[in-house]
């Protein structure tokens with residue numbers, strides 16, 4: 303029976319069971335469409351990377367004997383939307399069935415479910431075979447009415463279920479579930495960095511096609527030396543390079559930032575994971591195997607810290623997304639209303655930490671977790687930027703930004719806009735944290751130790767004002783109450799001076 307199977311741009315897993323055997327009745331459809339390039343303005347590298355990966359998978363499937371119908375962004379018969387192109391392919395091949403893999407985004411889930419109901423053919427949604435858990439796995443782990451879902455509790459259940467880093471008697475390796483307190487050191491030039499394992503593809507022809515089609519993007523395309531993987535072989539080589547060279551120091555310097563390196567010891571595997579070139583299980587297992595082979599070189603703290611990101615945070619975030627969408631998107635529990643300053647699109651601010659983190663994001667479509675959370679995110683949170691504006695910027699800028707993982711990280715973890723459902727404390731920091739964890743303050747024209755003077759670091763006044771504004775809400779929070787009580791203990795004149803300073807900073811936000 304002639305069957306059309308749709309493959310989305312983040313479904314590039316060549317090991318999906320769909321491809322186990324060649325069936326001449328099956329046509330695989332991949333399409334580069336404006337409905338996907340235009341729902342938010344994306345970083346140029348993100349559009350190139352997804353299209354390059356799709357083209358490569360199509361080549362591989364064809365080489366293996368599968369039938370493939372591919373729509374390039376500039377093709378004359380490309381109607382630039384899933385439904386229209388699919389109807390065209392149905393007619394071309396005389397389709398009798400339609401199949402698609404479970405999408406990861408709410409928007410596409412709804413669109414494809416509607417299409418499946420109305421396309422006139424029997425339609426089936428197949429599992430994507432990527433995640434360790436079902437969409438509702440996290441929700442099933444917790445009590446539906448619980449005020450807060452603690453990641454740690456879910457993570458432990460995944461460890462038990464998968465046996466990752468678990469002894470035979472059901473206890474965790476080393477007797478502890480979490481080695482975070484061994485991590486979180488600043489990096490001061492030692493140990494040596496692992497060096498880059500980036501690729502250098504020439505994607506100038508593809509970039510010209512994207513530009514000629516009129517797709518609006520921002521950020522550097524880096525098309526001559528394109529660093530992101532196109533296929534599984536390249537992604538596996540990057541996984542191997544990270545496990546060998548980056549993982550040993552990953553834990554210790556997980557929270558560090560430095561102006562000489564955008565990644566330090568981070569893996570930069572999120573793109574390969576999110577487009578499903580790599581599976582979370584194989585990435586976690588590779589880390590555990592390396593630790594088991596050489597526990598002296600690859601400490602348990604590093605391995606556990608990394609495994610927690612992949613099988614804990616990543617799966618948990620996805621579960622929160624599916625449990626809370628679509629209402630979650632509009633969360634704004636702290637009532638923040640400001641627009642993003644224009645320098646989020648240029649990186650041109652005198653605050654050195656933000657200039658680095660934003661400039662790097664615009665240049666490379668990448669920033670590591672602490673740059674996202676404690677520099678960019680914390681600025682937006684304490685300055686009072688509207689979470690939706692923050693969320694849209696993050697969704698566009700990062701190579702790995704797909705809504706299911708980006709939105710809860712921004713709205714919940716970073717902007718605390720969900721009332722603390724996801725994160726047990728707001729991630730707000732002043733200059734002292736940036737100064738401790740990075741070298742950014744050394745090259746800054748602002749004074750990280752000053753709160754109120756003309757050259758005082760703006761992060762300081764924003765930070766204290768944030769606790770003053772939200773003191774009722776956070777005073778009893780055991781993880782953060784001390785900062786709030788410190789703010790409340792300030793003399794009224796000092797509190798007033800902070801508020802006045804923040805009013806001025808807000809008025810001058812475009813030129814900070």
Ligand SMILES: Cc1cc2nc3c(=O)[nH]c(=O)nc-3n(C[C@H](O)[C@H](O)[C@H](O)COP(=O)(O)OP(=O)(O)OC[C@H]3O[C@@H](n4cnc5c(N)ncnc54)[C@H](O)[C@@H]3O)c2cc1C
Nearest residue numbers: 568569570571572611616670671674675702703708711716
């Ligand atoms: C405000 C904010 C926005 C974020 N937006 C995204 C996003 O759009 N897409 C995305 O994949 N991650 C996002 N993250 C999570 C995390 O910052 C990135 O996964 C990570 O920086 C990617 O770089 P890496 O591959 O070098 O990660 P590493 O530090 O090497 O971590 C390994 C892997 O763990 C996973 N991981 C780590 N932390 C998280 C997390 N909090 N949630 C989900 N997975 C995690 C990622 O797959 C990552 O590749 C965001 C975090 C914050 C605070």
